[in-house]
Amino acid sequence: MIDYNWNLQPDYNPEANKIFAKLYPNAKLGDQDWLDFRAQGLTDLIGIKNSGAAAHKKASYLVQTWPAKSDGTLFSSQFIKDKTGLDLDTILNFKGPKKLTYLVTELIWQQWAAEYGTEYFSPKWAGSAGNSFIKFVSRRTLPVVHVELSRFKGRYIRL
Secondary structure, eight states: OOSTTSSSOOOOOHHHHHHHHHHOTTOOTTSHHHHHHHHHHHHHHHHHHHHHHHHTTOOOEEEEEOOBOTTSOBOOHHHHHHHHSOOHHHHHTOOGGGOOSEEEEEEOHHHHHHHHOTTTOSHHHHHHHHHHHHHHHTTSSEEEEEEOOSOOOSOOOOO
16 A cells, blocks of 8 residues: 555565565665665566556556645655655656656646635636646657546645
């Protein structure tokens, strides 16, 4: 499990931990080596999924709700990788059949307004955040910006 409950509590799977200990005998669970190791499994899985889609002449999609800081800026892809195990930068650099067709970001301004207030978060925020996302993608795949228009209800966490 990567972050199923969206609470930033990574799974310390005992079998994965054994493999990690073998590969990195001097590292500790939770350090940068562990964060990179954890992300590699998901990265490899997405490469396999993309290759399968390409083999069947289908597009591949990856959807990520992009988290925002209280000042309205988006968290970095490194932050997302370290907190959730999703290494978007490496995935966007795939070539050949592993290449991702579309990266979809969900920019849910209502969620961040509920957490941080409305000083920065409104429908207008989604435009500037969308431009930041497109700049990050940097033509490595086709970016899709999904702006949530419905009212936000539900749990949120402080990052």
